[in-house]
Amino acid sequence: MSETRYTVNMATRHPTEVLLERRRHELKPKSGGGILSYEVWGMVEKGKTRVTRYNLAYINPALCGLDHGRVLGYDNAHGYHHRHHMGQVEPVEHTSFEETAERFQQEVMELLKVHKESKR
Numbered sequence: 575m576s577e578t579r580y581t582v583n584m585a586t587r588h589p590t591e592v593l594l595e596r597r598r599h600e601l602k603p604k605s606g607g608g609i610l611s612y613e614v615w616g617m618v619e620k621g622k623t624r625v626t627r628y629n630l631a632y633i634n635p636a637l638c639g640l641d642h643g644r645v646l647g648y649d650n651a652h653g654y655h656h657r658h659h660m661g662q663v664e665p666v667e668h669t670s671f672e673e674t675a676e677r678f679q680q681e682v683m684e685l686l687k688v689h690k691e692s693k694r
Contacts, residue, residue, distance in 0.1 A: 591615050591626050601634075606686040608634025608645065614671070625671035627651075630678045631658070632685065646685060648678050 592615065599610040615627040628649060635643035640661030647658035648666070655668035668674060 591617055594623065594625070601686075606634070606689040607636060608632060608643075610682065612675075628671055628674070630675060632678075632682045637689070646678070646681055648674050 593613070594616045595612055595614040597610075597612045601608050601610065609632070611629070611631045611633060613627075613629045614625055616623055616625040618624075629647070629651070630649065631647035632645045633643045634645050637643075638645045638660050641647075641658055644658050645660060649656065649658075650668070655666050655674070657664055657666045666674075
């Protein structure tokens with residue numbers, strides 16, 4: 575993660591949830607276009623970071639007119655881990671945030687590869 579910031583609740587001396595990372599990348603049209611968005615929240619306790627909330631999304635309204643243009647996404651809103659794909663939502667098994675982020679990145683790369691090959 576690019577930047578880790580945390581605060582401590584001075585009344586209890588326990589870490590509180592903070593934004594760990596927020597990134598937005600605009601993809602060039604020749605590589606498929608769209609936006610990659612990462613938002614990760616968590617806590618830092620005794621030098622260890624624990625992710626509590628996340629939202630990873632590939633948004634491209636030219637490819638998907640549903641779900642606000644979200645072609646692919648992973649998040650844990652609404653109390654469960656789930657995957658968005660072309661307007662459909664399905665629960666997913668969650669082992670770790672790192673594994674979910676890796677899966678998201680691999681799927682985005684595959685989507686962009688397929689899109690690029692279809693333009694040939």
